[in-house]
Amino acid sequence: MFKPIIKNNRITLSQQVLNALIYIMRRYLPLVLCNTRITADDIIAVLGYASTNRTSLDAACQELRDTPSANRLREVLAQVLPDRAKLQQELNRILRAQTPDFVKRGKRSYYIAIDLTLIPYHGECYADEKEIVRSQAKSGTTHFHG
Secondary structure (H helix, E strand, C coil): CCCECCCCCCCCCCHHHHHHHHHHHHHHCCCCCCCCCCCHHHHHHHHHHHHHCCCCHHHHHHHECCCCCHHHHHHHHHHHCCCHHHHHHHHHHHHHHHCCHHHHHCCCCCCCCCCCCCEECCCCCCCCHHHEEEEEEECCEEEEEC
16 A cells, blocks of 8 residues: 655545445445556555545645556546446445445434534634634634634
8 A cells, every 4th residue: 555755734544444445445336457557456545545635636646655647547547437427326326335224214314413623713823724714702713723
């Protein structure tokens, strides 16, 4: 598997989560690769990293060691992925398969608990302005790191 070479506060998939992702994706969306050294596991690992970190395929390939170029991955994917409608059906099937039975059979509305911590923002600069959220006044400010 690939290892990140750049450390810039990226979330990396644990080996257990990565293995689960690969298992699920290969089970429901098999990628039959021919005439390439790139494996389906490699493609899923790069796509999982890019998705987890909300980054592009290009950025993921640059940040991960021993990966093929993003262009090469795109070429391989273009050859093996089904048409768009079939791909969407398969991805929806994966989501349904991962949904617990009690959600499928129960009521359609559920209470969800989220632990959100808002840290007051008093003007200290951070790397990205998207980190700042607005909320009810607390500690003399309505701006917070969320």
